[in-house]
Amino acid sequence: MNFLTNLISGLSLGSVYAIIALGYTMVYGISKMLNFAHGDVIMIGGYMSFIMSMYVGMNAWIALLVAIIVCTVLGITIERLAYRPLRGTGSLAVLITAIGVSYFLQNIALLIWGANPKMFTSLFKGMGALKLAGGQLTITPESLFTILANIAIMIGLTLFVSKTKAGKAMRAVSEDNGAAQLMGINVNQSISLTFAIGSGLAAVAGVLMLSAYPVLMPTTGAMPGIKAFTAAVFGGIGSIPGAMIGGLILGIIEIFSRAYISTELSDAIVFACLILVLLVKPTGLLGKKISEKV
Amino acid sequence: MADRILKSISTRGLKNAVRGSQYKREALISYGILIVGYILLQLGAATGMIGHNLQGQFVPICVYASLAVSLNLVVGISGELSLGHAGFMAVGAFSGILVSRIIGFHMGAEPVILVISMLVAAFMAAIAGFIIGIPILGLRGDYLAIVTLAFGEIIRNLMNVIYFGLDDKGHLKFAFNHPIEGIENSQRVITGAIGATGTKTMANFTWGILLCLFTVFIVLNMKNSKQGRAIMSIRDNRIAGESIGLDVRKYKLMAFVVSAALAGMAGCLFGLNYSTLAPVKFNFNTSVLILVFVVLGGVGNIWGGIIAAALLTILPEAFRQFADYRMLTYAVVLILVMIGTYNPTIKSRINAMWSKINPMKNKDKKKSSKNKKTGKEAA
Amino acid sequence: MKKTWTKFAVVAMSFMMVFALAACGGGSSDSGDAGSTALKLGNTGPLTGPAAIYGNAVKNGGQLAVDEINAAAGSEVLAWQAEDDEADGEKAVNAYNKLMDDGMQVFVGSTTSGSAVAATEKAFEDRVFTLTPSASQVAVTEGKDNVFQLCFSDPNQGVAAAKYIVDNMPDAKVGVIYNNDSDYSSGIYAKFKEEYEKSGKKLVAEEASAEANTDYQAQVNSMKNAGADLVFLPTYYTPASNVLIQADKVDYTPTFFGVDGMDGILTLEGFDTKLADGVMLLTPFIASAEDEATQKFVKAYKDAYGEEPNQFAADAYDCVYAVYNAFQETGLDASAANDEICDALVKAFTGGFKYSGLTGADMQWNEAGEVNKTPNAMVIKNGVYEPVK
Numbered sequence A: 001m002n003f004l005t006n007l008i009s010g011l012s013l014g015s016v017y018a019i020i021a022l023g024y025t026m027v028y029g030i031s032k033m034l035n036f037a038h039g040d041v042i043m044i045g046g047y048m049s050f051i052m053s054m055y056v057g058m059n060a061w062i063a064l065l066v067a068i069i070v071c072t073v074l075g076i077t078i079e080r081l082a083y084r085p086l087r088g089t090g091s092l093a094v095l096i097t098a099i100g101v102s103y104f105l106q107n108i109a110l111l112i113w114g115a116n117p118k119m120f121t122s123l124f125k126g127m128g129a130l131k132l133a134g135g136q137l138t139i140t141p142e143s144l145f146t147i148l149a150n151i152a153i154m155i156g157l158t159l160f161v162s163k164t165k166a167g168k169a170m171r172a173v174s175e176d177n178g179a180a181q182l183m184g185i186n187v188n189q190s191i192s193l194t195f196a197i198g199s200g201l202a203a204v205a206g207v208l209m210l211s212a213y214p215v216l217m218p219t220t221g222a223m224p225g226i227k228a229f230t231a232a233v234f235g236g237i238g239s240i241p242g243a244m245i246g247g248l249i250l251g252i253i254e255i256f257s258r259a260y261i262s263t264e265l266s267d268a269i270v271f272a273c274l275i276l277v278l279l280v281k282p283t284g285l286l287g288k289k290i291s292e293k294v
Numbered sequence B: 001m002a003d004r005i006l007k008s009i010s011t012r013g014l015k016n017a018v019r020g021s022q023y024k025r026e027a028l029i030s031y032g033i034l035i036v037g038y039i040l041l042q043l044g045a046a047t048g049m050i051g052h053n054l055q056g057q058f059v060p061i062c063v064y065a066s067l068a069v070s071l072n073l074v075v076g077i078s079g080e081l082s083l084g085h086a087g088f089m090a091v092g093a094f095s096g097i098l099v100s101r102i103i104g105f106h107m108g109a110e111p112v113i114l115v116i117s118m119l120v121a122a123f124m125a126a127i128a129g130f131i132i133g134i135p136i137l138g139l140r141g142d143y144l145a146i147v148t149l150a151f152g153e154i155i156r157n158l159m160n161v162i163y164f165g166l167d168d169k170g171h172l173k174f175a176f177n178h179p180i181e182g183i184e185n186s187q188r189v190i191t192g193a194i195g196a197t198g199t200k201t202m203a204n205f206t207w208g209i210l211l212c213l214f215t216v217f218i219v220l221n222m223k224n225s226k227q228g229r230a231i232m233s234i235r236d237n238r239i240a241g242e243s244i245g246l247d248v249r250k251y252k253l254m255a256f257v258v259s260a261a262l263a264g265m266a267g268c269l270f271g272l273n274y275s276t277l278a279p280v281k282f283n284f285n286t287s288v289l290i291l292v293f294v295v296l297g298g299v300g301n302i303w304g305g306i307i308a309a310a311l312l313t314i315l316p317e318a319f320r321q322f323a324d325y326r327m328l329t330y331a332v333v334l335i336l337v338m339i340g341t342y343n344p345t346i347k348s349r350i351n352a353m354w355s356k357i358n359p360m361k362n363k364d365k366k367k368s369s370k371n372k373k374t375g376k377e378a379a
Numbered sequence C: 001m002k003k004t005w006t007k008f009a010v011v012a013m014s015f016m017m018v019f020a021l022a023a024c025g026g027g028s029s030d031s032g033d034a035g036s037t038a039l040k041l042g043n044t045g046p047l048t049g050p051a052a053i054y055g056n057a058v059k060n061g062g063q064l065a066v067d068e069i070n071a072a073a074g075s076e077v078l079a080w081q082a083e084d085d086e087a088d089g090e091k092a093v094n095a096y097n098k099l100m101d102d103g104m105q106v107f108v109g110s111t112t113s114g115s116a117v118a119a120t121e122k123a124f125e126d127r128v129f130t131l132t133p134s135a136s137q138v139a140v141t142e143g144k145d146n147v148f149q150l151c152f153s154d155p156n157q158g159v160a161a162a163k164y165i166v167d168n169m170p171d172a173k174v175g176v177i178y179n180n181d182s183d184y185s186s187g188i189y190a191k192f193k194e195e196y197e198k199s200g201k202k203l204v205a206e207e208a209s210a211e212a213n214t215d216y217q218a219q220v221n222s223m224k225n226a227g228a229d230l231v232f233l234p235t236y237y238t239p240a241s242n243v244l245i246q247a248d249k250v251d252y253t254p255t256f257f258g259v260d261g262m263d264g265i266l267t268l269e270g271f272d273t274k275l276a277d278g279v280m281l282l283t284p285f286i287a288s289a290e291d292e293a294t295q296k297f298v299k300a301y302k303d304a305y306g307e308e309p310n311q312f313a314a315d316a317y318d319c320v321y322a323v324y325n326a327f328q329e330t331g332l333d334a335s336a337a338n339d340e341i342c343d344a345l346v347k348a349f350t351g352g353f354k355y356s357g358l359t360g361a362d363m364q365w366n367e368a369g370e371v372n373k374t375p376n377a378m379v380i381k382n383g384v385y386e387p388v389k
Helices: A001-029 A040-053 A060-086 A091-113 A140-161 A165-175 A175-183 A187-212 A220-237 A240-261 A267-279 B004-047 B053-056 B059-075 B085-106 B109-139 B141-159 B203-225 B228-237 B237-241 B247-270 B282-297 B304-317 B322-344 B344-357 B361-378 C004-023 C052-073 C088-099 C113-126 C155-169 C181-199 C217-226 C238-249 C291-303 C312-329 C339-348
Strands: A130-132 A137-139 B162-166 B172-176 B187-193 C040-043 C080-082 C129-132 C147-149 C174-181 C205-209 C231-233 C255-258 C281-284 C355-357 C360-365 C376-381 C384-387
Touching: A001 A040, A001 A137, A001 A165, A001 A187, A001 A220, A001 A240, A040 A091, A040 A220, A040 C312, A060 A091, A060 B282, A060 B322, A060 C238, A091 A220, A091 B282, A091 B322, A091 C217, A130 C291, A137 A140, A137 A267, A137 C052, A140 A240, A140 B053, A140 C080, A140 C088, A165 A175, A175 B203, A187 A267, A220 A267, A240 A267, A240 C217, A267 B109, B004 B304, B004 C040, B053 B085, B053 B304, B053 C040, B053 C088, B059 B085, B059 B228, B059 B247, B059 B282, B059 B304, B085 B109, B085 B141, B085 B282, B085 C231, B109 B141, B109 C205, B141 B172, B141 B282, B141 C255, B203 B228, B203 B247, B203 B304, B228 B237, B228 B247, B282 B304, B304 C255, B322 B344, B322 C080, B322 C339, B344 C238, B361 C080, C040 C113, C052 C080, C052 C205, C052 C312, C080 C088, C080 C155, C088 C355, C113 C129, C113 C147, C113 C181, C155 C174, C155 C231, C155 C281, C174 C181, C174 C217, C174 C376, C181 C205, C205 C217, C205 C281, C217 C238, C231 C238, C238 C255, C238 C360, C281 C360, C291 C312, C312 C339, C312 C355
Parallel strands: C040 C080, C129 C147, C174 C205, C174 C231, C231 C255, C255 C281
Antiparallel strands: A130 A137, B162 B172, B162 B187, C281 C376, C355 C360, C376 C384
């Protein structure tokens, strides 16, 4: 039973990583940049939702909606102001800029909301836990809904990317930026849309994560951001199913190494697994093999 | 295809010819900055013109400058993105501190202790660099970045559970994942997350400058050696390099290990500058900080990295009165500088402005136009 | 070459631009330049970053005491300057040096232990008298005759907690969850374990976690499976609140036993205080204490800073008063040299100087720099602290 309990919390944590990793992977796919500020968008989403429900008195679900909208706008703005001027100038400049944006968001949050941690109220407050096998196996509503949300987002996103016009345009831009432009696709719009979706999902991930692990601080997003980035690379950065598989595996490894090996070394084990995977598959589990043209 | 390879080889030859004279200039400027800086700052400190605050930063500035130079070997010269430089710094710092305590138990000559500690630190960091270098060989670009990031985090995590102590007979005690029992507080050397305590501080500005000079010497020589040219040609065109028989793996690994060893030495000096040092110091942010020095100083530019490290260490201290806005400012400046120096439109405008106010514009213009052609192709 | 110069020009330009803006927006920097009659106290603590809550509490608590003393004296007899050290040893030394440049005479710092060990090393060399409000690690005072602590040292807290549990709850099956990357938490844990096991009993479970970690499922399950009915939590209140939330999720209800860092859990924004019902803690300060001094302090603090003071603020407040009272005993005035002040204060602190304040009555210091005071055992009932029986 213990094993099952751990598996479920691993899946739940992994689902959070997967949703965050989607933002990383889509942005990487389309603009070939590592958006290190993505983790801090989660934190902003968390604060927005907290402020809206605690101070403005909104229903938690409406607060979530507000958080999604704010993060979407934030994502588009960051791309427009900080990343677009640097498009095509090499990954190093954009990487440093992204880190600058990350520091900026953390310090702005510190100035506005202060350093005191806040306890996030769960989105599923009041719902009882699901008890199975005579009370031996407990599934919290947070775990259950996080896993379900992950599945729903995954299906929705896959359909969007493969069926709709905007989604196809995004894929085209990922595949070949120049050719897509020649085919009359508005590249700027596609990239903006990608940032919008990624950041909106970050808000969802933030609220789900904080529902389960409720401490909200200006640095809340940093570590999950790095872990989710790891998950995206694990699964093969640029690949949507890869982000899902990477996130889930990472979450399970983390929870299991905490439960059965060592709580202190769980992060080290997660990162060691990543290195092992990349040794065997240099582009991640589902990553495309980069064929080099001469 | 053959056409392109030929072209790339011929530009490489041309570039190396230009580099020959550039090398002398770069070496001159780098050593000059270090020596003149040392003399000026020592004078300032001796005459009381420089306060405690700036004096206290002399050693960290030297450490960061030499870290920037050593990271440049990987990022600038070998063209790989590394996000784990602080990890090598950590290996060097903690092994160096441990060695200094062990030797310090038996003898008191500080310079000897310091030099031996730094050598051991360099050796340990080189081993770490070698181990992490192996998986890196098969990876490219952003995948390599994530592996170095992961490595940095692993090192920090391991440091959190490692315990060393030195009992009153000078015997070394070690424990993994639990504290050492039955020894006095003052006998603890490295205590997990608390880190190193009771370190005898023996670093000073002179050692710092010596470290910088040594690092610059190694990196510049490596850059200008046969191996260095091979590494740069691999950076510029890997396939062309491979096709003329360069062992890509060997050269990449070499740059990586040397860079790690130098970072270890810098870490050791840093560790011996403070009576306590916690593993959390060597987190992702520190790796990024060093990378920022490299990028702001100009990727591949040795003396640029030194100046950037010095400026970015001093400026946040100099602007303490802005308290809460300090880090926010740092972030904004970082973004503005990146956009200002890399965005094509803004860059050309600033260049135009700069050449108007630059007194050496005629002299410089000729040279830059000559260099521009070759420089462009390298990018 | 030119490219690099251009870059530095841009760096300089943007720094100037942004600072010009910042200066217009928030020119609220407090000047440390008081008249020569004021004794200059300095502090370094994390004013930004994840530990900023502690640094800001000390900064505010110290400021409050200085303002009170100055108002009572009718003139500026004390000056207070707090610098940011981001809870980092390197920055702490920089901040300390900055304070020295600004003429600091007595060092009331650092706030966190890691910073304090590095900064007090300098204070020892410079002969600046130091009374740290909250740096509880032993290495802070060890071997430095002019460095004193106002808070309990970590070992003393661990020993006190172990003794209390052995004496009052002899049948308890004790488990521990601590933060292995926090010097505070792992310091208390180590001494607690040592002292507790002296009584011949073993801890039934020991689990660790990083302080920033928010997932305590594995740790709580391990306690539950080991059958612990008393869980010792030598952590700050944020990790402790996570443990409580997690325990509630799996219907695990042992007695939780905390240390002074637990204070603050009841005012944690958004935290359901019902979960903290029955939590016990040993602490020298609680904001809800009924004595007049505490009430007055809490009210003044709330008026000035809009939030409930925690133990750190009270420690800093006491530090300022203790230094001021001792300084008056020495009969020196603020124009004295640093080493003169230092020697006189060291003599006073080791020579039977007593101070009663918010965090303890009749505090006295020994030669090692440790304070002697008694912690109170408290239990949380219906969202307020009550003394145990």
